[in-house]
Amino acid sequence: MCEASAFYKNQESEETLILKDVALLKPEEENLWFLVNIFGEQKEIHAKLLEINLxxxxxxxxxx
Structure with missing residues (x-):
């Protein structure tokens, strides 16, 4: 599978899971992201994209 998991990274470089098995990452507007995983779970987050590591x-x- 090619899905990725989305995380928040804090100042201490610790990662907190946002959503597993992300299949769709769509920018809605500046710093607003829409994520959907393979199970249909959806999240909309206000965040800055730092990195995509495939x-x-x-x-x-x-x-x-």
């Missing part, structure tokens, strides 16, 4: 299957955001 080898590690991670999408990293920073809360704003």
């Amino acid at each position: 080898l590690q299957h991670k999408i990293i955001f920073q809360k704003i």
Whole structure:
């Protein structure tokens, strides 16, 4: 599978899970993201995108 998990990263570089198995990541407007996983669970978050690491299957955001 090619899904990734989305995380928030804090100042201490600790990661907190937002959503597992993300299949869709869609920008809605500046710093507003819509995420949907393979099970249909949806989340909308206000965050800055820091990194997408496809080898590690991670999408990293920073809360704003």
